[in-house]
Amino acid sequence: MHPMMRHLLHISAVLSCLFFLAFVGKTYAHALDTLLIKEPEFEGSEPRQYRVLGIRVQGLSTIEERDVLARFPIEIGKTLTVPGPELSDAIKRLWRQKLFSDIKVEIEQKTFEGVFLVVTVREYPVLAEIVFEGNRTYSTEDLLKKVQLVRGATLTDQAIESAYQRLKRFYEEEGFLLTDIRYEVKETTGGRATLYFYIRESSYVTIERITWKGNKAFDNWSLNWYLEETKENNWWRNIFGRPRFDRKKFEEDKQKLINNAYRANGYRDARIISDSVYYSEDRTKLFIDITVSEGPKYVIRNVKFEGNTVYPSEFLEAVFGVKKGDVYNQKKLEERLRFSQEGGDISSLYLDRGYLAMRPDLEETVVEGDSVDLRIYISEGNQFRLRHVNIKGNTKTKDHVVRRELYTVPGDLFSRENIIRSVRQLAQLNYFDAEKINPDVQPIPQTEEVDITYELIEKQTDTFNASAGFSAVLGFTGAIGFTFNNFSLQDITRGDAYTPLPHGDGQRLDLQWQFGRFNFNVLSLSFSEPWAFGTPTTLGFSIFDQRQNFGFEFQQTGASLSIGRRLTWPDDYFRIDYTLRYQLNRGGFIQIANQPSVADEFSIIQVISRNSLDNPIFARRGSDVSLSTQISGGPFLPGTVDFYKFVFKNQWFAPIVGNLVFMFNSEFGYLGRFNESDFVFPQNFFFMGGSGISFIPTIPLRGYLDQTIGNFEQGLQIPTGNVYSKFTAEIRYPISLNPQATVFALLFAEGGNVWRRFGDVNLADLKRSVGVGVRLFLPIIGLVGLDYGFGFDPVIARPGQANQGWNFIFTFGQFAR
Incomplete structure (x- = not known):
């Protein structure tokens, strides 16, 4: 054979071997990262350059x-070096398009001027249909949602394998651990294919027993309790849901067990030596054996700080809170050193003074067998200042409304505490999704500055209610109301701002109308500006008119002016509010002795409050405390109604574990007269029981009917009193924190009573109740409460009944808190 011809055939063989890609194993089993192109070596072959005269592609059907x-x-026209990297790089680039399952490049023709290349490809098919066979427990519609494949999409190896893994994981998470799944791709005409999943469902597998070995410090029950997601079966789980085994959650549980049980109680060297999982003969029950090595229980010997210049070591030791003789607690060490929810840690001290680059380095040294020395080196760095504070996502609320709530100001030193407080203030506005307020902190080390961007998501803030109900006193009643919580008076003349009313300045506009039998009508209008004169000063007014006719006419008409201010002492969670109110009373809904036909009531109300709740809808921590003092008439004000009233309320929240929250509330109220002959309208007395929604102000107490708790006053047919006390405990858990429908469930226990005089108060004589409830915060509608409570004690309004049984209560707005 001519040498030139042999040389041409040699080059053709090199190219053919170089670019032939073969798949080993199942069809469509290889992903992109398995592609391997190797440059073969041929003896005597030297790299040569060839001009590309033409390129064609074969094997296409849809592309x-x-x-x-x-x-x-x-x-075409470019020079190609063989052997060389150009062709391998070209095939890799084409492969990354995820369009082909096979790519091959060959020389189709060679001339003295150059070469003609042919690219042979095999297209991935287009998904035409997904078929499930053998699925009995779950419908095809359910499984289609899990595989997350779309008809008409390219059916790549990676897409198929991901769908397979999602489907298998779904069955495992649902407790069908031994379910066997296979898949097959059957190509049809026109480059289309049907993907088949063959499913052989196993029996439901329950964790029957967890066996512990090697544990002495903790008993089996305690260790099982620390496994959050891996639980063994028992009688009540058979009723409410049998425990399933999830390998990923099991691995997480083991690590949490070591950290939260052992290393939080001195067992620094504790570890899990081994674990085994096996099944019963019928493969419906799963057993877990876990062997632990506990090691010795350690205590702290010495604590030493180094590198600190900003704070003295004695102060850092006091803040650190870990001292000689304490049991070693890894979790506490990390919290006190780097982060605690309350902010009382070493890192917070520095971060709150601008030391953003501060880094604590903890070194532990085991000494004398069961003691640990702690050496903490503080790398303080320099102070950072705020450069830019940006706001993002406030599509309806104006920038100045957001900025006036922020504690982070350009030019100030960086402070983590101020960022946390700013997030809390924005959440309290209730204009944004409180769960998704995200401060994005971007340090600029070169200039020792920081940019902060508050990422916000607006939510519906306005509420509209249109309701109907039935009352034993008023019969059928109705209500229509509008509340605009982010109103803008400034834009009221702008036509394009009406959506349906101007928004964005943080003002509140409220209009309510209630109506019912006996000419029952209540109409009220109120407006408030939360930031008057460019300061955190609240100004507002309200007007109202209430009319009823129970055989005798009763009318209340009045107006009020209010002013309030956020305080800086004792801290800036405090505020004080004053309201000046005038009310004209004509007649009365109940006729009592010495009641005038017309009475003027002038009142001053002072409210001192402190609110540190972290969320206005579903609070997890913080408190809301208030003391209200009202003076009507008396020696200070004109009018024919004379009394004074004190009401103290204290509500606080604390997390139990995760999102499970404990709430406790206590209330006390007292109404007094300046003189025995002073007249007080009955609606100023304390009434208790039911939902609190009534034609007279009523303190809600679930498990009892409306206004059934208290004492009968002379001339009154409704139990009431001048002193009241109430206590409530709740455990709350969120079902959904979506701002479009926030839902949480609760268990409650509460007790309260109303007494005639202060000397009659007996806290052992509370009307008690327990029950369950649900709270729903819905856009437009607002907060809605549904409670089902059992009242344990007799009440004077229902003589002869030892208890009040179960009562369903519906509440909304402030009554559903």
Whole structure:
């Protein structure tokens, strides 16, 4: 054979071997990262350059040739080096498009001027249909949602494998651990294919028993309690849901067990030596054996700080709170050193003074067998200042409304505490999704500055209610109301701002109308500006008119002016509010002795409050405390109604574990007269029981009917009193924290009573109740409460009944808190 011909055949063989890609194993089993192109070595072959005279593509069915060539980096007219990297790089680039399951490049023709290349491809098919066979427990619709494949999409190896893994994981998470799943791709005409999943469902597998070995410090029950997601079966789980085994959650549980049980109680060297999982003969029950090595229980010997210049070591030791003789607690060490929810840790001290680059390094040294020395080196760095504070996502609320709530101001030193407080203030506005307020902190080390961007998501703040109900006193009643919580008086003349009313300045506009039998009508209008004169000063007014006719006419008409201010002492969670109110009373809904036909009531109300709740809808921590003092008439004000009233309320929240929250509330109220002959309208007395929604102000107490708790006053047919006390305890858990529908469930226990005089108060004589409830915060509608409570004690309004049984209560707005 002529040497030139042998040389041409040699080059053709090199190219053919170089670019032939074969798949081993199941069809469509290889992902992109398995592609391997190896440059073969041929004896005596030297790299040579060839001019590319032409390129064509074969094997296409749905893709145009020009689209492939546009992605192929080798162009006609360019020079190609063989052997060389150009062709392998070109195939890798084409492979990354995820359009082909096989790619091969060969020389189709060679001339003295150059070579003609042919690219042979095999297209991935287009998904035409997904078929499940053998699925009995779950419908095809359920499984289609899990595989997350879309008809008409390219059916790549990676897409198939991901769908397979999602489907298998779904069955495992649902407790069908031994379910066998296989898949097959059957190509049809026109480059389309049907993906088949063959499912052989196993029996439901329950964790029957967890066996512990090697544990002495903790008993089996305690260790099982620390496994949050891996629980063994028992009688009540058979009723409410049998425990399933999830390998990933099991691995997480083991690590949490070591950290939260052992290393938080001195067992620094504790570890899990081994674990085994096995099944019963019928493969419906799963057993877990876990062997632990506990090691010795350690105590702290010495604590030493180094590198600190900003704070003295004695102060850091006091804040650190870990001292000689304390039991070693890894979790506490991390919290006190780097982060605690309350902010009382070493890192917070520095971060709150601008030391953003501060880093604490903890070194532990085991000494004398069961003691640990702690050496903490503080790398303080320099102070950072705020450069830019940006706001993002406030599509309805104006920038100045957001900025006036922020504690982070450009030019100030960086402070983590101020960022946390700013997030809390924005959440309290209730204009944004409180769960998704995200401060994005971007340090600039070169200039020792920081940019902060508050990422916000607006939510519906306005409420509209249209309701109907039935009352034993009023019969059928109705209500229509509008509350605009982010109103803008400034934009009231702008036509384009009406959506349906101007928004964005943080003002509140409220209009309510209630109506019912006996000419029952209540109409009220109120407006408030939370930030008057460019300061945290609240100004507002309200007007109202209430009319009823129970055989005798009763009318209350009045107006009020209010002013309030956020305080800086004792801290800036405090505020003080004053309200000046005038009310004209005509007649009365109940006729009592010495009642005038017309009475003027002038009142001053002072409220001192402190609110540190972290969320206005579903609070997890913080408190809300208030003391209200009202003076009507007396020696200070004109009018024919004379009394004074004190009401103290204290509500606080604390997390139990995760999102499970404990709430406790206590209330005390007292109404007094300046003189025995002073007249007080009955609606100023304390009434208790039911939902609190009534034609007279009523303190709610679930499990009892409306206004059934208290004492009968002379001339009154409704139990009431001048002193009241109430206590409530709740455990709350969120079902959904979506701002479009926030839902949480609760268990409650509460007790309260109303007494005639202060000397009659007996806290052992509370009317008690327990029950369950649900709270729903819905856009437009607001907060809605549904409670079902059992009242344990007799009440004077229902003589002869030892208890009040179960009562369903519906509440909304402030009554559903």
